[in-house]
Amino acid sequence: MRRFFAGTAAALLAAVLFLPVGAGAVSARRAYAVDAVSGRVLYEKNPTERSLIASTTKIMTALIVCEQCNVLDRMRIPKEAVGIEGSSMYLKEGEILTLQELLYGMMLSSGNDAAVALAIYCGGTVEGFAELMNDKAHNLGLTGTHFENPNGLDSPGHYSTAKDLGTLAAYAMENPIFYKTVSAKNVKVGDRYLTNHNKLLWRVAGADGVKTGFTKAAGRILVSSATRDGRRVIVVTIDDPSDWSDHAALMEEGFSRYAIGRIVNQGDRVGAVEVVGGEKRRVEVLAAEDFDYSVAPEEHPCLALPGPGFVYAPAVEGADAGVVYVLIEGKAVGKVPVVYGATIEQTQPEEKSFWQRIFHRGSGNSAAPG
Secondary structure, eight states: OOOTTSGGGGGOOOOOOOOSSOGGGOOOSEEEEEETTTOOEEEEESTTOOBOOGGGGHHHHHHHHHHHSOTTOEEEOOGGGSSOSSSOOOOOTTOEEEHHHHHHHHHTSOOHHHHHHHHHHHHSSHHHHHHHHHHHHHHTTOTTOBOSOSSOOOOTTOBBOHHHHHHHHHHHTTSHHHHHHHTOSEEEETTEEEEOSOTHHHHSTTEEEEEEEEETTTEEEEEEEEEETTEEEEEEEESOTTHHHHHHHHHHHHHHHOEEEEEEOTTOEEEEEEEETBSSSEEEEEESSOEEEEEOTTOOOEEEOOSOSEEESOBOTTOEEEEEEEEETTEEEEEEEEEESSOBOBOOOOOOOHHHHHHHHHHHHHTSOO
């Protein structure tokens, strides 16, 4: 599954074309829904407003562990990870577990103790691990996000946005270890039987992640994912008393109303430009890569080739020719790199004979004022 933040899709200028579900129908204070394959924003409500994010913090914690540590490693639980406030998998000092088992405890049972244990193992200290989290947030372009701990306990300097959580979740779900962890419904870890707190795994077709969260200050927070026929929809709600029903409704709307379509094929002719000083007057411009996007039946995408409409010779086949914009209802929803479809050499001036040069010089002299 192609990530929307990779390749061409990294340059998406996502136009927000809302679902029929009106803002009043979603009880969340902040919400964001996105097609993770094309990057199309399906719904949003105060998407960039910063807020506490409770245990959805653990999406980043798990991602760091999956990417930077060996989940088969075994660790002895330190005393610093025992008796942490809030939800817990009830770790015991000195017991030995694999990082994968701790991931299950953190993502299914929302164990704050498991989060601290993983942070100490992978980051040396909780503070050191928070630095890794913030570095990753910066790399992913999560400009409204800052972490101070691995479990999401309330802190003034610990926050994110609905949009940032959606971007993070879409990225994390591409990691196979992360996906295996958050899509599990039930797991046995030693003598512990863990059940995933994410009820959507049982309620929504194709649901496969990702994390619940709650504190009194933050309210109910939910980040969810569902995949059907190669499409993945990510939904985020923050401070939402009706999160289960809101997510189910947004998921169904996203899958039923929109379908991924190939808008541009690599090699498609997307226009032509004039060649100034060339052997030929025009050169075709071709798409350098494919472009897919979520489109509703009544929508008709079109292409717009920006720029002056001409190029000075020579134009070289396969050379960068800029971009073509994909428009829906007059709004840019993406751009595709384009190249020249042929080589157009510069016109060479005709070589003049000796007598022509003499005549030209003489004509010039006779035209001079006396």
